[in-house]
Structures are given as structure tokens and as C-alpha cells.
Amino acid sequence: MELTTTQKSAFISEMLSSEAGINELIRVLLDTFSKQERALFVEEHEGEQCNGFRPRRWRGYGCSFELRIPRTRSGNFQPLILGILSGQESERALLFHELYTRGLSCEDIGAVCERIYGYHYSKQQVSFLSNTSKEEIYKWLERQLSPHYLAVYIDATFAYTRRDDRVAQEAYYTMLGLLPDGSREVLCVVNHPTEGALNWEAELKALKTRGVERIDLIISDALQGIERAIASAFPHSSHQLCVVHFKRHALNAVSKRDKDRMRQELEDLFPISGTSLTPIKAFEKLCTFAERWGKSYRSLLSLSVPRNIGYFTYLMFPEGVRRMIYSTNWVERLNRSYKRTLRIRGALPSADAVVFLLGSVAREMTEKTYARRLPYFQEWSTK
Numbered sequence: 215m216e217l218t219t220t221q222k223s224a225f226i227s228e229m230l231s232s233e234a235g236i237n238e239l240i241r242v243l244l245d246t247f248s249k250q251e252r253a254l255f256v257e258e259h260e261g262e263q264c265n266g267f268r269p270r271r272w273r274g275y276g277c278s279f280e281l282r283i284p285r286t287r288s289g290n291f292q293p294l295i296l297g298i299l300s301g302q303e304s305e306r307a308l309l310f311h312e313l314y315t316r317g318l319s320c321e322d323i324g325a326v327c328e329r330i331y332g333y334h335y336s337k338q339q340v341s342f343l344s345n346t347s348k349e350e351i352y353k354w355l356e357r358q359l360s361p362h363y364l365a366v367y368i369d370a371t372f373a374y375t376r377r378d379d380r381v382a383q384e385a386y387y388t389m390l391g392l393l394p395d396g397s398r399e400v401l402c403v404v405n406h407p408t409e410g411a412l413n414w415e416a417e418l419k420a421l422k423t424r425g426v427e428r429i430d431l432i433i434s435d436a437l438q439g440i441e442r443a444i445a446s447a448f449p450h451s452s453h454q455l456c457v458v459h460f461k462r463h464a465l466n467a468v469s470k471r472d473k474d475r476m477r478q479e480l481e482d483l484f485p486i487s488g489t490s491l492t493p494i495k496a497f498e499k500l501c502t503f504a505e506r507w508g509k510s511y512r513s514l515l516s517l518s519v520p521r522n523i524g525y526f527t528y529l530m531f532p533e534g535v536r537r538m539i540y541s542t543n544w545v546e547r548l549n550r551s552y553k554r555t556l557r558i559r560g561a562l563p564s565a566d567a568v569v570f571l572l573g574s575v576a577r578e579m580t581e582k583t584y585a586r587r588l589p590y591f592q593e594w595s596t597k
């Protein structure tokens with residue numbers, strides 16, 4: 215039975231009078247378009263045959279309905295509507311991931327997306343969709359690296375992590391590399407339950423398997439045994455201990471009335487410009503400093519140990535770059551970005567979940583903030 219134009223108009227008007235009718239009409243139209251598109255595909259490709267349908271649920275903009283996606287025997291047919299829907303889902307997953315790495319909880323993301331798409335997403339759905347980019351993040355963290363870095367800053371941050379039904383703070387190792395063109399990039403984000411020199415040695419050696427051949431300078435804190443770890447992995451690299459950590463330790467050892475005097479002496483002890491001091495001469499001044507202050511504060515006598523010559527490696531480099539290489543400040547700023555993202559999370563369900571989240575922050579920083587080329591390293595050299 216063929217309907218008249220008037221009957222067709224009346225039928226469509228009735229369908230459009232309710233939300234359910236509108237959804238059903240959209241579904242019928244999309245199914246019809248897809249079937250017609252398959253018919254043309256089979257006609258244009260010799261040997262092709264129709265092969266039924268597969269269901270596909272679509273949600274968005276207040277609509278939710280089940281589509282019947284046509285198939286062909288070879289599986290080569292992809293209807294246009296499927297590409298559109300896949301693109302929307304990819305866009306949605308990207309949005310979820312972006313909001314997740316910005317620190318929003320799954321519940322908050324669900325509320326935001328309900329306002330945008332007109333459909334409520336549960337916490338489980340948000341978590342699933344935001345994790346679709348996990349493989350991409352892991353692949354980026356394992357990418358091939360540059361053969362040469364002017365400097366590599368290493369440091370670990372700690373995050374509450376669930377492991378074997380227990381929650382404890384675990385270490386997440388990060389390396390930030392400075393390239394010869396003045397740009398920077400995060401080299402790795404790796405989990406170990408604790409921070410130790412042997413773990414750092416393993417991670418530094420792992421850089422070689424990803425293409426790193428030469429590092430001019432490695433900057434770290436004064437973790438016990440870190441010198442041996444660096445010498446084992448990159449024996450020709452110079453090593454700078456973090457001066458900011460040294461100053462903080464020294465100031466914490468004296469009383470409040472002596473802090474201003476100590477602070478001024480520390481500035482003189484670690485000059486940035488206008489000095490011809492060598493690391494050896496600067497270390498001799500440190501020994502004198504430790505002996506003088508050690509008379510009042512015995513703990514400061516230990517500052518004259520031989521390993522502390524490593525605090526003055528920066529004096530071997532041009533004045534214009536010394537302030538940027540005499541501490542781990544750059545990588546510690548990155549750690550603070552990690553903390554901002556982690557703060558709202560509490561304990562994450564696994565170490566992999568933490569690495570994924572930190573890796574997302576690291577990639578964004580690498581592609582945006584760190585991509586800018588700093589002009590200070592054009593005359594990079596050592597004395």
C-alpha cells in the first residue's frame with residue numbers, strides 16, 4: 215500500500231510531536247541511508263555481497279538509539295554515518311581524557327558532558343572512555359629519543375598508590391632532557407616503590423636502548439650513591455648536585471637569628487656571574503665555610519665531604535646558563551604540575567593508572583611549554 219503525500223506529511227508530523235518519535239524518525243532515516251549506501255557499494259564492486267547488519271548504539275545531544283549498520287561479505291564497506299559517529303566518539307573520548315588529566319573527577323566529567331551532549335555518563339563510562347588513549351600515552355613514553363642531550367634533570371615524586379590491597383606512597387621517576395636547539399622534552403615517567411640509586415642507574419641505562427648516546431650534564435639531588443649510578447650509565451657525563459637543596463639543608467641547620475647571615479654567605483659561596491672560580495677553588499671555600507659554621511653547629515662539619523665538589527660543576531659552564539643548570543628546579547616544577555593533577559584523585563587504583571596520568575601531563579608539557587626554544591644555550595661548552 216502506497217501512502218499519499220498528505221498521509222506521509224501527517225505521519226511525519228505525528229512522529230515529530232514527541233521526543234521518542236523524533237529519535238525513531240532519525241533512526242529510520244540513518245538506517246535507510248546506510249542501506250542505500252551499501253547497495254551502491256555492492257553495485258560498484260564486483261563480487262561483493264550483502265551480509266546482514268551489526269548493532270551500534272549511539273548517544274548524543276539528548277538522543278539515544280540503536281542503529282543497524284550494514285555489512286558486506288568482504289568487510290570492506292564502511293558507511294559514511296559510521297565514520298561520522300566514530301569521529302564524534304573519538305572527540306568525546308579526547309574531551310574526557312583532557313578533563314581527566316586536568317584534575318576533574320569522573321563524576322564531575324559526567325556532569326559536564328551531560329550539559330554538552332545531553333546524556334548522562336556514569337563514572338565507569340567516563341573512566342573507560344578517558345582510558346582509551348592509555349595505549350597512546352604508553353607508546354609516547356617509550357618513543358625513540360634524540361642521540362644527544364645538553365643536560366638531563368632527574369628527580370622522583372611520590373604518589374599514593376594501591377598495590378596488593380594496600381595504599382602507600384610510591385616513587386615515580388622523571389627525566390627532563392634539554393636538547394641542543396634549546397627545547398626540552400620529558401624522557402620518561404617510571405614507577406618504582408622507592409627511590410634509590412640502583413633504580414636510577416637502571417633507568418639511565420634504559421635511555422641507551424631508546425637511542426640516547428651522549429648526555430653532557432646530569433643534574434640531580436644528593437641521593438646516596440647517585441654518583442656511581444650516573445658514572446656507570448654515562449661515564450663521560452658531568453654531574454651537578456642541586457644547589458637549592460644544599461642551601462635549604464644548611465639553612466635548616468641553624469637558628470633563626472643566624473639565618474640571614476648564613477643566607478648571605480651561601481650566595482657568596484655559589485656565585486653565578488662575575489667570578490673566575492673553578493670547582494676546586496669553590497670547594498675549598500666550602501670547606502672553610504663548613505669549618506667555621508661547624509664550631510657552632512656540628513652537623514655542618516659534614517658539608518666538607520669530598521662528594522660535595524659536585525655542587526660546583528656548574529662553574530665549568532658559561533655564565534648565561536649557570537642559573538638554569540645548578541639546580542633541579544625545572545624538573546621539580548614539572549613534579550608540582552603532577553601534584554596538582556593528582557591532588558584531587560587520592561589513591562589511584564594502580565601504578566599504571568598513575569603513570570598514565572603523569573604521562574599525559576608530561577606529553578602536554580613537552581608539546582606546549584617545553585617546545586619553545588630557549589636562546590641561552592647557543593654557546594654551550596665546558597671549560
